Amino acid sequence: MVQKTTELYRGKAKTVYNTTAENLLILHFRNDTSAFDGERIEQLDRKGMINNKFNYFIMQKLEAAGIPTQVEQLLSDDEVVVKKLDMIPVECVVRNYAAGSLVRRLGVTEGEHLTPATFELFLKNDALHDPMVNESLAVSFGWATEEQLATMKQLTLKANQVLLALFDAAGMLLVDFKLEFGIFNGAVVLGDEFSPDGCRLWDKETRKKLDKDRFRQGLGGVVEAYEEVAQRLGVNLD
Numbered sequence: 001m002v003q004k005t006t007e008l009y010r011g012k013a014k015t016v017y018n019t020t021a022e023n024l025l026i027l028h029f030r031n032d033t034s035a036f037d038g039e040r041i042e043q044l045d046r047k048g049m050i051n052n053k054f055n056y057f058i059m060q061k062l063e064a065a066g067i068p069t070q071v072e073q074l075l076s077d078d079e080v081v082v083k084k085l086d087m088i089p090v091e092c093v094v095r096n097y098a099a100g101s102l103v104r105r106l107g108v109t110e111g112e113h114l115t116p117a118t119f120e121l122f123l124k125n126d127a128l129h130d131p132m133v134n135e136s137l138a139v140s141f142g143w144a145t146e147e148q149l150a151t152m153k154q155l156t157l158k159a160n161q162v163l164l165a166l167f168d169a170a171g172m173l174l175v176d177f178k179l180e181f182g183i184f185n186g187a188v189v190l191g192d193e194f195s196p197d198g199c200r201l202w203d204k205e206t207r208k209k210l211d212k213d214r215f216r217q218g219l220g221g222v223v224e225a226y227e228e229v230a231q232r233l234g235v236n237l238d
């Protein structure tokens, strides 16, 4: 069993630790919940545990569908062992329905169905508020190669197909989500996390928000909603 050694990086909701194995890291999912590029942070009891187990469940589904992920093994309620990726600083966002920054940017109506699903790239940079970028910029600045970007897009759209069906069967609309990739032994591998912190999920019938928008918009019942999503999917939270 690998053991934590030194802290490598403290993110807004997770802390990354080096381990006794050179090519493995431990992710610790904290209860911190942040919005507006870290300007607002609150502690939400149980969130770290729920997101850790939820992320593990989703990553296993994606792995089974042929998407390579960093996940190795669940370590504890709020920790998971992952491969040490060389992270690509570009976020991939897919949208099936209009919401969030797309609505603000283009003035479209929230909830508009987007067919085909859209695919956007954002630079991971809090100080610049994660500006939208494109493939040309990513290649010219050396954030990723053309080939890596093509793989990231293909894997993200494949994940969308898998997850749309998974959430649909549990009575939810997968509105949008963000993925981050990294390089491991030269290959593009899915990193970071998939949890209600980084996607939008609405109840299929009522369109009730079941994701981090409850926190961003001060709607309350944040952890209760995350728990409901996990329970509907059959994630074991015990």
Ligand code: C5P
Binding pocket: 091, 093, 099, 100, 101, 102, 130, 176, 177, 178, 197, 198, 199, 200, 212
């Ligand atoms: O804010 P925006 O509408 O562009 O977000 C699209 C999706 O990506 C949402 O599900 C949001 O939670 C996620 N996202 C994220 N981390 C960011 C930016 C967006 O998880 N830094």
